[in-house]
Amino acid sequence: MNIQSIVVAGAGTMGSSMAQIFAGYYDNVVIYNHRDVTLNKAKQRIQDNVQTLVQAGTMTQTQAQRLLGALSYTTEWDCFSSCDLVVENLAENLPIKQAFYEKISQVVKPSAIIATNTSGLSINILAQSVRDAHRFIGMHWFNPPHLIPLIEIIKGDATDDNTAQTIYDLSLKINKKPVVVHRDVPGFVANRLQ
Numbered sequence: 001m002n003i004q005s006i007v008v009a010g011a012g013t014m015g016s017s018m019a020q021i022f023a024g025y026y027d028n029v030v031i032y033n034h035r036d037v038t039l040n041k042a043k044q045r046i047q048d049n050v051q052t053l054v055q056a057g058t059m060t061q062t063q064a065q066r067l068l069g070a071l072s073y074t075t076e077w078d079c080f081s082s083c084d085l086v087v088e089n090l091a092e093n094l095p096i097k098q099a100f101y102e103k104i105s106q107v108v109k110p111s112a113i114i115a116t117n118t119s120g121l122s123i124n125i126l127a128q129s130v131r132d133a134h135r136f137i138g139m140h141w142f143n144p145p146h147l148i149p150l151i152e153i154i155k156g157d158a159t160d161d162n163t164a165q166t167i168y169d170l171s172l173k174i175n176k177k178p179v180v181v182h183r184d185v186p187g188f189v190a191n192r193l194q
């Protein structure tokens with residue numbers, strides 16, 4: 001599947017950082033949060049990070065402007081209706097995530113992929129709250145996302161191969177090192193080994 005527009009849901013530590021990374025490679029990256037104050041902090045954090053990269057000579061001013069121009073920020077729910085991919089970064093709390101999935105299932109496109117960055121919740125349990133769970137998958141990043149290349153891609157029982165392949169290809173495109181985890185086990189692989 002050709003991903004063109006991404007919504008990162010949750011503008012905290014992980015969401016804001018991964019949105020910055022996506023925006024280096026995609027032109028349409030929306031950061032959703034239910035609170036304006038969190039969005040404003042995320043915007044400031046991303047602008048500061050990008051400025052630091054420019055000052056360090058890691059990024060040109062033109063690249064910085066392109067990246068910042070690719071990002072938009074919203075508290076409006078309708079951002080989910082047109083995107084190709086949602087990556088959920090809400091607080092690690094099962095009822096919060098379940099309520100979110102039940103709600104976005106009503107508005108996302110049938111073809112949209114829904115991914116979760118959960119560290120420890122079961123993909124199969126979360127999938128029960130997603131309509132058409134074949135397009136639901138774990139996409140587990142590590143903190144800090146701009147330094148750690150690993151992304152675990154965790155298939156639930158219902159996840160189809162197309163969904164896993166699309167997230168795998170996208171992870172390569174953003175210069176990460178993806179690993180597909182074929183079974184939803186506690187701790188996935190990295191945290192389980194640790």
Ligand SMILES: NC(=O)c1ccc[n+]([C@@H]2O[C@H](COP(=O)([O-])OP(=O)(O)OC[C@H]3O[C@@H](n4cnc5c(N)ncnc54)[C@H](O)[C@@H]3O)[C@@H](O)[C@H]2O)c1
Binds near residue numbers: 010013119
């Ligand atoms: N921080 C890490 O080291 C790390 C690493 C890998 C994965 N994760 C996972 O990433 C996810 C986000 O973690 P984080 O560290 O960015 O957390 P965070 O606390 O920084 O951000 C959580 C986000 O959830 C939002 N939120 C809180 N309650 C909400 C509600 N009731 N409805 C909607 N949104 C709500 C907050 O506004 C915030 O944007 C979690 O699932 C966590 O397990 C975290």
